[in-house]
Amino acid sequence: MKLARLGNMGHEVPVLVTDDGYFDLRGVVDDIDAQALTPQGLAKIRASVGTLPVLPDAAELRIGAPVTRPSAILCIGMNYAAHAAESGSAPPERPILFLKTPNTIGGPNDGVNIPKASTKTDWEVELGVVIGTRALYLESPADSAAHIAGYLTANDLSEREFQLEISGGQWSKGKSSPGFSPLGPWLVTSDEVDSSSLRVRSWVNGEPRQDSSTADLIFDVDYIIWNLSQFLALEPGDVILTGTPAGVALSGRFPYLKAGDVVDIEIEGLGHQRQVFGQA
Numbered sequence: 001m002k003l004a005r006l007g008n009m010g011h012e013v014p015v016l017v018t019d020d021g022y023f024d025l026r027g028v029v030d031d032i033d034a035q036a037l038t039p040q041g042l043a044k045i046r047a048s049v050g051t052l053p054v055l056p057d058a059a060e061l062r063i064g065a066p067v068t069r070p071s072a073i074l075c076i077g078m079n080y081a082a083h084a085a086e087s088g089s090a091p092p093e094r095p096i097l098f099l100k101t102p103n104t105i106g107g108p109n110d111g112v113n114i115p116k117a118s119t120k121t122d123w124e125v126e127l128g129v130v131i132g133t134r135a136l137y138l139e140s141p142a143d144s145a146a147h148i149a150g151y152l153t154a155n156d157l158s159e160r161e162f163q164l165e166i167s168g169g170q171w172s173k174g175k176s177s178p179g180f181s182p183l184g185p186w187l188v189t190s191d192e193v194d195s196s197s198l199r200v201r202s203w204v205n206g207e208p209r210q211d212s213s214t215a216d217l218i219f220d221v222d223y224i225i226w227n228l229s230q231f232l233a234l235e236p237g238d239v240i241l242t243g244t245p246a247g248v249a250l251s252g253r254f255p256y257l258k259a260g261d262v263v264d265i266e267i268e269g270l271g272h273q274r275q276v277f278g279q280a
Contacts, residue, residue, distance in 0.1 A: 001045065002186040003032050003150070005064040006055065009107070012064035015055055016045065017186055022058035032187065033068045034237035037132045037149040042189060064107045066152055066187040067130055070237040073100040073181060074228060075126075075156060077171065079218050079243025086251035095219050095227050098171040100156070100181055100241075108184035108273035112157065113280040114259060115177040120160035121257040121277070124244035125202040125210050125265040127195065128154035129221055130187055135234040144225035147234065148190040153267045155182045155202075155275065156241050160250050178280075183239070185271040192269075195221045199268040200245060205261055209254060212245030219243075 005012035006022065014025040014032045028048045029036040036045065055061075077096035078084040084091045106112065114121045132149025156175070163174020195214055202210040214220075219227070224242060228234060249256045257263070259279040266272040 001042070001189045001192070003045070003189070004066050004184065004186045005032055006058055006061040007064065008062060009064065013055060015058065016049065016052060022055045023052035024055040025052065028052070031068050032066055034071075034235065037067070037130060037236050039132060042132065042149065062107060063109055063185045065105045065183040066185065067183065067237060067239065069102045069105060070239050071102070071235050072238045073102055073104070073241065074234075074238065075100055075175070075241040076219065076224055076243045080212060080216050080245040081218060082212070082216070082246035083244055083248070086246050086248070091218055095224055097228065098175065100172065101176040104176055104179065104181040106179045106182045108153065108182050108271070110179060110182060110275065111278055112179040112182070112275045113278045114257060115159055115162075116280045118159050118161070119256065120249070122158045122160055122249045123202055123204065123209065123257065123263045123265070124156040124158060124248055125200050125267065126154045126156045126241045126244050127198060127200065127214055127267060128152040128183060129195070129225070129240040129242060131234045131238040131240070132236055134236065135225055135229040138226045138229040141222040141226040144222040145190065147225060148221070149236070150187040150189040151193045151195060151270055152183055152187045153185070153265060153270045153273055154239070154241050155263065155265050155273060156244060157181070160256070182273055182275055184273065188270055198270070201266050202247065203264040204254065204257070210245050210247035214242070216245065217242060
């Protein structure tokens with residue numbers, strides 16, 4: 001299933017997306033939230049297929065993030081060897097974790113402002129994983145799949161000076177400006193996604209930047225979830241960003257973003273985003 005949220009910010013309507021259109025889920029779930037993303041919530045949505053009303057004028061509505069504010073956005077750093085190299089680092093021996101604040105979430109096509117005093121705002125296309133069942137102290141990576149509700153396209157926007165030069169030693173300061181986590185356009189449930197080999201791409205002003213595959217992840221999705229569960233509890237609705245491939249401005253090969261730039265990102269089967277950048 002493809003799940004989305006359409007409408008003005010703060011007033012989005014949960015919908016089921018099919019080849020036949022957009023179907024209103026408000027009679028089934030309150031929102032695409034932690035409760036809706038549990039196995040029981042998803043089963044309830046599946047059982048409603050064929051009985052849902054069409055959402056009028058859906059194509060004219062803003063696309064919101066396909067999940068409401070999660071309890072956490074957990075991010076894995078330098079999870080592609082080529083990106084680690086362009087960042088000047090060796091591939092990590094274990095997953096690197098940093099956090100983004102949940103209020104960074106935006107819709108896939110919402111405008112984003114470059115932060116005040118920023119000179120190094122960067123793009124990062126990433127596979128996002130959404131948790132459906134609480135995960136804590138999993139026995140092995142083989143247990144992880146049962147805890148995944150679905151997958152989505154994400155842009156882990158970053159301000160590199162804030163992140164690396166004036167960070168105080170942690171990355172989150174450069175990751176948590178308003179709008180720095182565009183998600184969507186959809187959440188695709190895990191039964192319809194093979195996360196092991198998805199093409200991930202980005203463009204800036206129409207020029208190619210990143211073009212890789214999740215097959216090149218150093219730590220795959222199952223390993224990430226298992227590893228994180230040894231240190232913290234993953235809750236339904238939480239979003240995990242799994243890392244970005246080579247081709248970002250931090251490499252020195254491309255300029256950082258400025259007002260007026262347009263970033264497109266896309267993940268095979270999970271949809272396309274476009275952000276036009278302004279200045280805070």
